[in-house]
Each structure stands twice: as structure tokens, then as C-alpha cells.
Amino acid sequence: MNANQLKVLWISASIVVAMAIYPPWQYESATTVEERGYSFLFAAPAAHAPEVYRANKVDMRRLFVGIFIVSVIGLVLICSLKKSRCKTVDEHMCPACSMPYELGAKFCHSCGEQLL
Numbered sequence: 001m002n003a004n005q006l007k008v009l010w011i012s013a014s015i016v017v018a019m020a021i022y023p024p025w026q027y028e029s030a031t032t033v034e035e036r037g038y039s040f041l042f043a044a045p046a047a048h049a050p051e052v053y054r055a056n057k058v059d060m061r062r063l064f065v066g067i068f069i070v071s072v073i074g075l076v077l078i079c080s081l082k083k084s085r086c087k088t089v090d091e092h093m094c095p096a097c098s099m100p101y102e103l104g105a106k107f108c109h110s111c112g113e114q115l116l
């Protein structure tokens with residue numbers, strides 16, 4: 001894992017933690033589920049009207065969808081930041097020792113095998 005990949009990992013992890021600390025809330029009863037906006041984990045959002053029931057549950061589904069999206073983006077970035085080893089178009093592999101050599105080389109620099 002290189003420095004940029006670590007950066008992406010830490011940023012993604014921080015976003016996930018922030019999302020978990022400030023999650024979406026909902027009001028759930030036997031008959032209804034209503035969204036209630038975002039608030040801190042241990043402080044359900046206040047009801048804006050007396051006839052509106054206060055949120056009583058963290059909306060885990062919305063929270064996990066958010067975490068999932070951040071994780072996927074993070075993983076894609078980490079994979080795309082991976083340094084590809086010996087993958088330039090000009091490199092080929094020696095048939096005898098499998099070491100990469102540059103196009104145009106007459107002999108393998110590693111085992112001395114003649115290259116075509």
C-alpha cells in the first residue's frame with residue numbers, strides 16, 4: 001500500500017466514522033416509518049411540531065447505503081492508485097527466465113538468453 005492509497009483509506013474511514021456519528025434518523029411505529037433527518041448518534045433530532053413524533057431510531061438502511069457507497073468509492077480509488085509493476089508496452093518477458101526486457105534488446109540482461 002503506497003502513500004496515496006493510505007490517504008484514501010484514512011479519508012474514507014474518517015467519512016464513514018463521521019457518517020456513523022451523525023446518522024440519519026427515523027420515527028418508527030407499528031404502522032409507520034417516517035424519515036426524520038440527520039442528528040448526532042446520541043441525540044435524536046427534535047420534533048418540529050407537537051403532533052410530529054420524535055425520531056426514535058437510527059435509520060440503519062440509509063446509514064449502511066451511505067457507508068457502502070463511500071467504501072466502494074474508496075476501494076475503487078485504492079485499486080486505481082496501485083502502482084503497476086513492469087507494465088509498460090515496451091516490456092516483454094524472457095522465455096527462459098521470465099524476466100522483463102525492453103523491446104529491441106538482443107540478449108536477456110538476466111540470464112543471457114538470446115532474444116528474437
Ligand SMILES: [Zn+2]
Nearest residue numbers: 094097108111
Ligand atoms: Zn532471461
